[in-house]
Amino acid sequence: PIQVIKILMSNGVMANINQQIDFDTAAIVVSELGFEAVPESLVEEEKVETGEIPLWRRIILSEKPESLIPRPPVVTILGHVDHGKTTLLDAIRNTNVAEGEAGGITQHIGAYQVEHKGRLITFLDTPGHAAFTAMRARGAQGADIVILVVAANDGVMPQTREAIAHARAARVPIVVALNKIDRPDANPDFVKRQLAELDLVPDEWGGNTLVVPVSAKQRIGLEDLMEAILLTAEGIEIRANPKGKVIGTVVEAQVDKSRGPIATLLVQNGTLEVGDVIVAGTAYGKLRAMFDFRGRKIRAAGPSTPVQVMGLSEVPEVGELFTRYDSEREARAVVEQRKQEAAAKAARAPKATLEELFSRVQAGEEKELRLILKVDVQGSLEPIINSINDLPKGEIKVNILHAEAGNVTDNDVLLASASKAIILGFNVQAESSARRLAEAEGVSIRLYDIIYRLTEDLEKALKGMLEPET
Numbered sequence: 001p002i003q004v005i006k007i008l009m010s011n012g013v014m015a016n017i018n019q020q021i022d023f024d025t026a027a028i029v030v031s032e033l034g035f036e037a038v039p040e041s042l043v044e045e046e047k048v049e050t051g052e053i054p055l056w057r058r059i060i061l062s063e064k065p066e067s068l069i070p071r072p073p074v075v076t077i078l079g080h081v082d083h084g085k086t087t088l089l090d091a092i093r094n095t096n097v098a099e100g101e102a103g104g105i106t107q108h109i110g111a112y113q114v115e116h117k118g119r120l121i122t123f124l125d126t127p128g129h130a131a132f133t134a135m136r137a138r139g140a141q142g143a144d145i146v147i148l149v150v151a152a153n154d155g156v157m158p159q160t161r162e163a164i165a166h167a168r169a170a171r172v173p174i175v176v177a178l179n180k181i182d183r184p185d186a187n188p189d190f191v192k193r194q195l196a197e198l199d200l201v202p203d204e205w206g207g208n209t210l211v212v213p214v215s216a217k218q219r220i221g222l223e224d225l226m227e228a229i230l231l232t233a234e235g236i237e238i239r240a241n242p243k244g245k246v247i248g249t250v251v252e253a254q255v256d257k258s259r260g261p262i263a264t265l266l267v268q269n270g271t272l273e274v275g276d277v278i279v280a281g282t283a284y285g286k287l288r289a290m291f292d293f294r295g296r297k298i299r300a301a302g303p304s305t306p307v308q309v310m311g312l313s314e315v316p317e318v319g320e321l322f323t324r325y326d327s328e329r330e331a332r333a334v335v336e337q338r339k340q341e342a343a344a345k346a347a348r349a350p351k352a353t354l355e356e357l358f359s360r361v362q363a364g365e366e367k368e369l370r371l372i373l374k375v376d377v378q379g380s381l382e383p384i385i386n387s388i389n390d391l392p393k394g395e396i397k398v399n400i401l402h403a404e405a406g407n408v409t410d411n412d413v414l415l416a417s418a419s420k421a422i423i424l425g426f427n428v429q430a431e432s433s434a435r436r437l438a439e440a441e442g443v444s445i446r447l448y449d450i451i452y453r454l455t456e457d458l459e460k461a462l463k464g465m466l467e468p469e470t
Ligand code: GDP
Pocket: 079, 080, 081, 082, 083, 084, 085, 086, 087, 088, 127, 179, 180, 181, 182, 183, 214, 215, 216, 217, 218
């Protein structure tokens, strides 16, 4: 700021640190500092063209500016395992949901809302990178703000760095919750130095990052955290047109034995109503009923509101976008077309799936089953490799070509394609580009969240009994 003010003054503008300056003046200042200024509107347009902006944001951008009104910020919590994400989500939920209801809210539908000083904040309550990445992979990017939980006694860890990378790639601002400050071994200053090294310089040190000391367990600092979220929200455009085109993201979905497919949707623009017909991926249907996060029946949900809906034809994928259609006929036609396109694509791709590889092995064309293994954390590698090696193999050798922590990337797919291997993921996602590449290359990516299922499938494959992938 001092440098900027100096240049302004040398140009005859007696500016103070809070002053707004126009574009032309700013352009002169930055050019003196060796940069080129580009108007934000152009940057936005460019981003829209390159498809960097998620579709729902593009929809909002295409709305008339005067129709846009502020909506609650949508917040997601990321951080290293055991740093307190779940505890923090529960603490916020129990502390800030209106009096008398706290005890009643036991169901987790994937998102909830709290009120702080008369303003709403929407929390996505599936902590962890998987949910965030799933959303990002489909270009949905549901969150406006990321809360990065860092344990004050443990500091920056591998998944902390990953979370920062995710948030930055999605261009979502980060608020740091410095958790577990109640612990005797907490060392907040040490952690702040670590954060500063990662370019998250705490505001008290002159940086832009709000670092809020909290104890999720003892519920200390939660008000400050809410305050920091609202402050951050003020700095970014968090708007939508409640009367505009209805679009949003699938936050959670499952089949309920008695009620059929159930999905939690986050409305991002427009207002979703009971009786609306929506399409999410290849799921469609007329919404028979909607519930808020307290499980209460509601008839309409505006921007940033999470709702649980009934009436879809199948379970949509998490992270999938949904939009409203005028009639069930139209929706069905869209879904039919999507299914046909997917089938045509699958038919074009040469298959190198697990079951295919196995049949080649059986025919004597292959003597080994090559695997690429991707897992969530380094610590998962050894137990999984051990259980793979423990499988009864008979004639066939299992060869693990590559094993590491991290999501399935393009490189993994290329390696698999080149070496006719299949990719097994444990608690990870496939990046969207990797997924596309795999489809084109006919590489099989199988993702698991239970080790037993992974080894069970492999065992079946080794015995030649594996059901084809669906
Ligand atoms: P997650 O893996 O990030 O979701 O972490 P959890 O919320 O499951 O918390 C991991 C452990 O840290 C649990 O045993 C919590 O009780 C504990 N924990 C979470 N927050 C705090 C805190 O503020 N103080 C202390 N002392 N322990 C905490």
